[in-house]
Amino acid sequence: MQLVLTEDQELLAKTAADFARAYAPVSRVRALRDAQEPVGFSRTLWKQMADLGWVGILIPEAYGGAGMGLADLAVVLEALGRTLAPEPFLSTVLLGGQVLTSAGSEAQKQAWLPGIIAGEKILTIAYQEIRSRYDLNRLTTTAERQGEGWLLSGKKIQVLDGYTADALIVSARTAGAANDADGITLFLVPQDTPGLKVTRQQRVDNRAVALVSLNGVKVGTEGLIGSLNGGLQVLSHVVDRATVGLCAEMLGGMSQIFDDTLAYLKTRQQFGVLIGTFQALQHRAARLFMEIELARSSVMAAARAADEGNPDFTSLVSLAKARCSDTFILAANEGIQMHGGIGMTDEHDVGFYLKRARAAEMTFGDAAWHRDRWARLHQY
């Protein structure tokens, strides 16, 4: 495993950074929030990102994608994470697109992947429920047999881009007892299906999440994804990979707020001197620098492990997510403290990073959950 960017990746990182600065600054995230419109991201920008080839990075060439790896996508996500861009990479590329790529039927792939790559179709997964916390197997949504198909009933929460998605991939129990690993199945449910109700939720980080209720939603055999009762394996693997993408976004967020804080230490004066001359602040900044460096190494290792089929992949995902969760929050907390009063105002951007840090922490498992998973994987 080489923990260094290739020349192509460096070029991609630069392109993405230039793009983010020019078209997707944090001021845009603020405007999206203030506008209170339900989509929550820019369809025009999403289309542009698709035209740049970023949306299809992970999708095989056979369907029009680039067939590249997570390590490549990670540099794009990091750059966009720096400006908190809310475009639907997580939902459409890392979750929905990856479920279909890894487990979808040929017909499902043909129907969805080209549209995703073109930036025209939004796809997401509805997996989380009010009591599931971070365990993908803890769900109460059911799918009962009805003739050739199924009837889905249940409630999902905080479905990423659920409001705009053209279809939702729903995890439901088709066999077994509560919390069983076996007996979970994935279904593709188009947005306009009768019995499906999608309500936009307002979250602290303003990402476009939705409450989804399924009241006897009818799904035919063409909606079954992968094998009956074998959905958890697909879901777990896709969520692990998506976690690496989320970590890359978090790495961008923590790096940016750290840079902003450093810049403030170099310009803000108190007691007649720059506050960056104070050793109390210098040492805290130096410690934060080290933590971010360790986070970066962990994310790079996890992404490369995914691409190389390394057996330590799952363990490295937990290492990266635990570390990114802790460090993003630390960077945002320290950012507010070192900015002082101005950091507490809504007018300043630092608060947006703190809010995103917490929301990202609680997506796909927080630090404690991942440390515990790491412990079990290593027989602790």
Add this chain to the structure above:
Amino acid sequence: MADLEKFRTEAHQWLFDNSPSSVRGLTLALGEGNWGGRKATYANPDMKHWLEVMAERGWTAPEWPIHYGGGGLSKAEAKILREEMARLKLPESLSGFGLTMIGPTLLEYGTEEQKREHLPKIVRGEIRWCQGYSEPGSGSDLASLQTRAVLQGDYYIINGQKVWTSYANLSDWMFLLVRTDPQAKKQEGITFILMDMSTPGVEVRPIKLISGSSPFCETFLTDVTVPAKNVVFKVNHGWTVAKALLNHERTMIAAAFGSGVGRRRTIRDWARDYVDFVGERVADAALRQRMVQYEMDNLAFKLTTDRARDAAKAGRLPGPESSMFKIYGTELNQRRQELLLSIAGPQALGWEGSGFEERELSLTRDWLRSRGNTIEGGTSEVQLNIIAKRVLGLPD
């Protein structure tokens, strides 16, 4: 590439043919290997033989030029040599400050005469070196050092005191910093000079630490006469040399701690002997949490040193980030030692004598000794200053 693979085959064969079978697989603790010098002692006669064959080939210093006794290997070849040594489970044939610190410094700053005089003796393990930097009044503020060197004809007369000189009692030569211009700004009046420890006026006393006996010494210098040609680089420009050398030292300390490579027992192995398990899990959840946090931080640190190494291979220069490795590596080692105390419990309280196993007694001493890790080689606080100013560009 084909040449490198040919080199690998040849190196492997040569190592196999020339290494005594008894040294293969020999695990040596820190400080137990060959350190060379006139007062050298050897773990066994085969270790002496191993040093001799490797020195003959120049492979004790594989990357140094052949005309100074080195192996003349490229970076890539030296890496292959290390890999093949690891494959045959061969221990280092020679360690010490000669190879890691003064040798590289002379290669960069030494005169031709100094290189010809000293480098071959380092390669052959004939001369052991120690470092005379710190003084009783100059710890973190190293540049405030007071040891005076006054020029008289072709000689400097040196008076002063050095402290924390590791293995001064076992070393033959010292490289040291002396003040040659007391009027200049403190960094600008310092000279880097080489001194034979057998010169009259040099007196060495070992220092006892909170952990017991130690390799550290105090070195008293009274009217010591050192030839002026022993100055390295320019008079009053010793600080430049010292800074370059400190980077070598930090990297060495960071490599010695933290990463845990080659460690015989993991913290989990220790836990197996001292605490309750429920199935495969440590029963005490709070202790388990500390262990896991340590292991995960250690892994992230190792990945970061790997990343720095990969970046260096890709042509990016190592910079003041070595300070980060020094801080994190030493703090990890301290956390490990404290964790082992918690794991061993009352059995970690032994000082000597009956009722304690040998490894338990080492645990106590190692824990006490580890408190010095964040002080020696530049305190963590000094390293944080370096990161703040040189990496982050924060103002003075």
